[in-house]
Amino acid sequence: MQHTLRNTALAALMALAAAGAFASGTHAGGHGHDADEAIGKPGVAAKATRTINVDMTDSMRFTPADITVKQGETVRFVIKNSGQIKHELVLGTEKELKEHYEVMKKNPEMEHADPNMVTLAGGKTGEIVWQFTKAGKVDFGCLQPGHYDAGMKGAVKVTKTGK
Numbered sequence: 001m002q003h004t005l006r007n008t009a010l011a012a013l014m015a016l017a018a019a020g021a022f023a024s025g026t027h028a029g030g031h032g033h034d035a036d037e038a039i040g041k042p043g044v045a046a047k048a049t050r051t052i053n054v055d056m057t058d059s060m061r062f063t064p065a066d067i068t069v070k071q072g073e074t075v076r077f078v079i080k081n082s083g084q085i086k087h088e089l090v091l092g093t094e095k096e097l098k099e100h101y102e103v104m105k106k107n108p109e110m111e112h113a114d115p116n117m118v119t120l121a122g123g124k125t126g127e128i129v130w131q132f133t134k135a136g137k138v139d140f141g142c143l144q145p146g147h148y149d150a151g152m153k154g155a156v157k158v159t160k161t162g163k
């Protein structure tokens, strides 16, 4: 029976390998396997080449709402909540932000803390250090219930580095 078991295990491994190959084949040209890489990755503060100040207000706006960075650049965002109510800045694809926003609406008290976001009570300041590895657009928004719909969103344009 040892033989049969081994074959079963081998078949399972091969199936996994085939599935893996198929999955990576769907990423056109990319070598990334993590969906998060679509927007970049957590940055190392010591490597930040630039600090960008972003202000959040109770009028449901980010200032600035349009930011341009270079591909590969690590940016230190210093985010200030100038309002009195809780706001947050979450980096993501538009799809991710919308999905997350729907979850937040159902669970308004949900606490979340990931490297791509910062949630701040009124008057507080926080930071996100992020490396933009891929050219294109990275969206950001405040996912507190009602805020995103009210227009509390923005985008980071990531320009391709000349090569």
Ligand SMILES: [Cu+2]
Residues within 6 Å of the ligand: 060, 086, 087, 088, 142, 143, 144, 147, 152
């Ligand atoms: Cu907000």
